[in-house]
Amino acid sequence: MEDKQESRLLRELIQREAWEELAEQQEIMHVQDVAAALEELEPTVVLQAMNQFPRERWPAIFAYLNRAEQYSLLQQMDPDDGRFVLAGLLPDDRTALLESVEQEDMEQLMQLLPPADVKQALKQLGYPEESVGRLMNTRFVTIRPDWTVGKAMEHVRTRGESEDTINTLYVTDPTGRLLGTVGLKRLVLSAPTASVEEFISGQLVTVSAAEDREEAVRLIQHYDITALPVTDKTGVLLGVVTVDDVMDVAEQENTEDFHKIGGMGAMGLSLREARPSLLYRKRVGWLVLLVFMNIFGGAGIAYFEATIEAAIALVFFLPLIVDSGGNAGSQSATLMVRALATGDVQMRHWLKLWGKELGVATALGVTMGIAVWGLGLWRGGVEIAMVVSTAMVAVVIVGSMIGMLLPFLLTRMNLDPATASAPLITSIADICGILIYFTIATMVLTLPAV
Amino acid sequence: MEDKQESRLLRELIQREAWEELAEQQEIMHVQDVAAALEELEPTVVLQAMNQFPRERWPAIFAYLNRAEQYSLLQQMDPDDGRFVLAGLLPDDRTALLESVEQEDMEQLMQLLPPADVKQALKQLGYPEESVGRLMNTRFVTIRPDWTVGKAMEHVRTRGESEDTINTLYVTDPTGRLLGTVGLKRLVLSAPTASVEEFISGQLVTVSAAEDREEAVRLIQHYDITALPVTDKTGVLLGVVTVDDVMDVAEQENTEDFHKIGGMGAMGLSLREARPSLLYRKRVGWLVLLVFMNIFGGAGIAYFEATIEAAIALVFFLPLIVDSGGNAGSQSATLMVRALATGDVQMRHWLKLWGKELGVATALGVTMGIAVWGLGLWRGGVEIAMVVSTAMVAVVIVGSMIGMLLPFLLTRMNLDPATASAPLITSIADICGILIYFTIATMVLTLPAV
CATH class of the missing domain: 1.10.357.20 (SLC41 divalent cation transporters, integral membrane domain)
Incomplete structure (x- = not known):
């Protein structure tokens, strides 16, 4: 039960305004617990607590706050910090934040983003609500089938640092069409001179971006995979849905089923926050x-x-x-x-x-x-x-x-x-x-x- | 919806007894779909269908059959094949099969296992029902903190082939106490001369083997991790719970909650199979x-x-x-x-x-x-x-x-x-x-x- 203890400790430090002590302890704290402890606090207090953490941890903590808290925190933040936090979010988390706010607030948030990220966010928001397209992460590492394992590993080394999901690498042709996947594990276990092509699995599971996100849940559960590639109609790789996103979706869908069978309209929102x-x-x-x-x-x-x-x-x-x-x-x-x-x-x-x-x-x-x-x-x-x-x-x-x-x-x-x-x-x-x-x-x- | 199509195709081939066609198609079929297609068939027919797949795929297909089908299939199988299949299962899947059958059937199954596996299974069955100890996989790769990244990678190459979970490596001291974890990704991205110690995360999340398995679900969901190390009271690493097991448990627990709120005793079993x-x-x-x-x-x-x-x-x-x-x-x-x-x-x-x-x-x-x-x-x-x-x-x-x-x-x-x-x-x-x-x-x- 370490997480509850950590959250309680942190909440206590914040209440006592023991900022120095907090700064000392911050290194051993998980961002998920920090976010949980910051729940239900005033944005100004949240900001003060965040300041005790090194700036590079802000996006990770921010990602685990709930959407409403994220938005009010951004409004309290210095625009430069806001830009930094938004830039550090994974594309799917950013999209989730943007889709949770009103139209005009969204435009305001978009101004904090560089043009490339705005373009990506708009594209993702173009997919239907509750579709796979909204859920997917658009950052991934692709390799070519004719590369050697050595070249692929080198590519992973240079590109992988900033990516969340490199346990699976995506093999595409020059037009971006997905040919197959190769586990990082497989490359590590192979001779550097071997060709990537040899390791492509013929059993590719993909999902279309327009599909209902429940389909992604079903596929990931059925095939026991941790990442599911998302493609367009021509087979071009658009993004990746990861198992942690899917677990959250599964929980939401289960909640909706509970509500329906209990004789209510389905409610995605937290009961605590629902008006x-x-x-x-x-x-x-x-x-x-x-x-x-x-x-x-x-x-x-x-x-x-x-x-x-x-x-x-x-x-x-x-x-x-x-x-x-x-x-x-x-x-x-x-x-x-x-x-x-x-x-x-x-x-x-x-x-x-x-x-x-x-x-x-x-x-x-x-x-x-x-x-x-x-x-x-x-x-x-x-x-x-x-x-x-x-x-x-x-x-x-x-x-x-x-x-x-x-x-x-x-x-x-x-x-x-x-x-x-x-x-x-x-x-x-x-x-x-x-x-x-x-x-x-x-x-x-x-x-x-x- | 590729899986449903695949299952349907396979079921049709089996009905037509088109064994040659099946053998030709087998390569592109996922073991999960094969197992789904074999559901509700007579063990003799299942056996005939399995024979169209290369023997090395049998354990993987077998792992996705439901427990009752697994048991009746083993009874139909040649003891040598049974031994081969059981040896190829992951320890957690084997334990799940053993705990699902009657005492005397269990003893009969144990006779198909080498002594080391019997010992391991008995140890795992010693943990309480629905505990983390029963759920965990006892195969994992450990490395030492004073090793270089190069040595660790070499160790992974020699040990990793047979292991399911090498995306995360476990750093232990000589007595087996868990010091921390290092992602395979991190090692790949690092210089071979660097020390493993540098990469150990101070934010270790572990669970005790005696804990309720719901706690493992909660921790994996809360911390967005794909593998959770399981330790004993002294901190010695006993096994690893992976996210795919946890998704199955979460689904079962949700089902139990549905049943309870619908005014019934919780029922872990499939409704189709329940007597x-x-x-x-x-x-x-x-x-x-x-x-x-x-x-x-x-x-x-x-x-x-x-x-x-x-x-x-x-x-x-x-x-x-x-x-x-x-x-x-x-x-x-x-x-x-x-x-x-x-x-x-x-x-x-x-x-x-x-x-x-x-x-x-x-x-x-x-x-x-x-x-x-x-x-x-x-x-x-x-x-x-x-x-x-x-x-x-x-x-x-x-x-x-x-x-x-x-x-x-x-x-x-x-x-x-x-x-x-x-x-x-x-x-x-x-x-x-x-x-x-x-x-x-x-x-x-x-x-x-x-």
Whole structure:
């Protein structure tokens, strides 16, 4: 847990304004921990703390601050320092900062960049949001297939110093088309006179810059690689997506799935930073929709008004019956949505899984029916017990089936399966539960329906 | 999407039993795609397909099959081939296979291993389940601080061929204590006469072998590193956890969180492979517990029997009221559980977030109250409308507060916050919803409670 300790130590030094002590300790501190400690502090204090670190570490620390903090810090900084920090960022981090601010602030930041970097940033911002093009790092080392290993190593030595990703080298033809990759490791292990060509792997994995960034996550996970080359339509190498970027994206995408299945709009932002108005907007949709779906549920109950009046004890079990369907349905929806997201389950598996789910749901329903039998007997007598437990079996099975099939149906319609959220399934299960429960009650108790 | 195409092509070749064609194409196929294509096939067919690939690729293909398939394939294989495949696996993959099978099968597999590998496997299996020790790779290249860069590179050349992870080299003293790490890149970029010592980073991140593997995930994500050294209590280097292992673990842990919040026991297994009896056991717990929690909800309704008899229209809105509390609660619980899991939110933030949640929940409650007002007016008149909308505001606020605070409370009690599942919150919200709704109804309609 060293990072938490380090952040706490640093935060304490800052609070005590022990600047000298901080300057002494700075060498052993990781930039990630420094950035974590600077979170939630005023930009002026952040600036004062940054001043205790040698200037060449600023870009690295800056890169780990969150976007909003980066922007407000740049505004506090001397323009020269700002230029220095921005120039020291990796292109992908710079692009991420630029895309996070408003249009006019972006133009202001662009003025701190040299023309070449502006051009690169504009090009990267030209790719769609959440695309691979926005995520990729545009600095990489290329070598030619006809070079010797010795020449390639020499090239790496002269070009590699400033580059982040030289564990993999990219072999291109003179027009920039990617021919293959060679691991630095492979070159190190080879004779200097050997030709680069010999080591090019025929199994090249690439991704297009216009592709959704989730595809980059999938490819890197599937192929267990640490860097994924990005190409244009003609195969020209444009950049590289690295595994650390992909881990961040995977975490964000997982968070979005959590939010969706919890019945909210997906929210990329930090919960701590999200404004209440945003949270309201992300949550209100499903909630209000469910009110309107209740028009049907309420109508169902109204239809069975006579049944209810004749046996008011039925109402005791109404919340339990409708909730059990919703709960069983949420369980199976969660299982399916997650299995579809990880690729464990694909469309073609649906029938086999449906059979399995039917078996499991029946077993669950019967268990629940038995559990609720006692409750029914105690509160309403034998007939009520029969109604409640039969309804329970049916409701759990129906709820599970809905929860299982809805994610497949959504996938089939090219919608996100995670839309099959707990609240949506709760509402559908409600309507089904009400109808099943009171229909069985009307039949068993031989009461008038209307 | 090249991988899916490749898998499909391969599967088609296998179905047609076009072995020659397969042997011709094998060179351009990735082992990951081959393994994916071999999924769900009979072991004898898998074996036949494997035979089309050169023997030296077998261990790599084998490593990407799932554990159950690995085991049944080994049983079909010639013992010599089995020995060859097992010897070619990375130690961590071998340990993962051994820990996935029954005790007696494990002993049988061990007989295929040379004594050194058995010793290593037993040592790794001695670490607790889900610990870093089980996850780590025990092959790595160490160098000494007093060596020159030239000597270190020479050592890498002789030792590196068989090792997976030489992008980072580990500097140890003669007793094996880890002094620091040096990137292969750094050595390549340096003069051969320089001393290794100069390049050791003072900012060493390590993890203990006994630590939970989630800690390894967190450290690798936090520090943006691709390999994390694992040490014992005295600082001796035991192994290395690599980023690809960590991505798999992160995915599993996320899946477990999904399952927990969906109201199930966490399940590491693939949904496709999970047996119905396991699914039943993982799901039945929460469902039945909720039946017993309904004893309180049912008692609440029974207490207000007279109110219900006097105004049966109240029943129309009962499912809506209790569900809305549950839905709003699930939303805030999902937000909190996820934010706590990613580290976005920590315990110390609870009060600030509570204030924000109260604001958002009030706004949501009022919106819902207005939405339901119309429904109430239509189905029950002015008084019912008033009861329903007031109860709605209260229920949404109470549900949200429970959903928000429960994960913090569970964290405080050192329990997993993801236990605050949708079904649990639904049940608690039920009881609160029933009491709030009928209490308000009894007051507004001035009806007798008992």
